[in-house]
Amino acid sequence: MPGFEFDMAFSPADVVAGVERLLDKLGYSWQRRESGESSVFTAKRADGHAVELQVGPLSVERRTYVSFFPRTLLVARSDDASEREITALRRAVIMAFLRVTG
Numbered sequence: 001m002p003g004f005e006f007d008m009a010f011s012p013a014d015v016v017a018g019v020e021r022l023l024d025k026l027g028y029s030w031q032r033r034e035s036g037e038s039s040v041f042t043a044k045r046a047d048g049h050a051v052e053l054q055v056g057p058l059s060v061e062r063r064t065y066v067s068f069f070p071r072t073l074l075v076a077r078s079d080d081a082s083e084r085e086i087t088a089l090r091r092a093v094i095m096a097f098l099r100v101t102g
Contacts, residue, residue: 002086003077007058008097009069012039015055015097019074022096026089049081051089 008015016032016039023030023043028051030043038056045051058071074093078086 002081002083003075004086004090005073005075006093006097008072008074010072010097011070012037012055012057012072014070015072015074018096019053019055019093022092026092045081045085049078049085051076051078051081051086 010018019041020030020032023041028043028045030041032039032041034040035054036056038054041053041055043051043053054073054075056073058073076086076089076093081089
């Protein structure tokens with residue numbers, strides 16, 4: 001099952017809003033449901049391949065260092081999308097949330 005995950009330095013609400021904008025921009029049809037503290041997106045491409053994206057707070061067990069930023073875990077997985085499709089989505093997520101720092 002292809003997929004990826006990101007530990008992101010954004011609040012869960014910011015990641016949810018960014019994922020909504022990104023899915024709209026990429027032309028996915030999607031639905032969002034709440035599951036506890038997490039939001040789960042089911043997104044379908046025009047070719048019918050589906051991807052599930054889960055956005056929620058990073059668990060305490062996964063925090064490896066002290067951070068002054070909020071920590072959010074974004075997990076994407078698919079049963080039927082190709083590795084190439086998942087890689088393209090991964091790159092789109094990176095570009096959507098890229099921070100320029102200096």
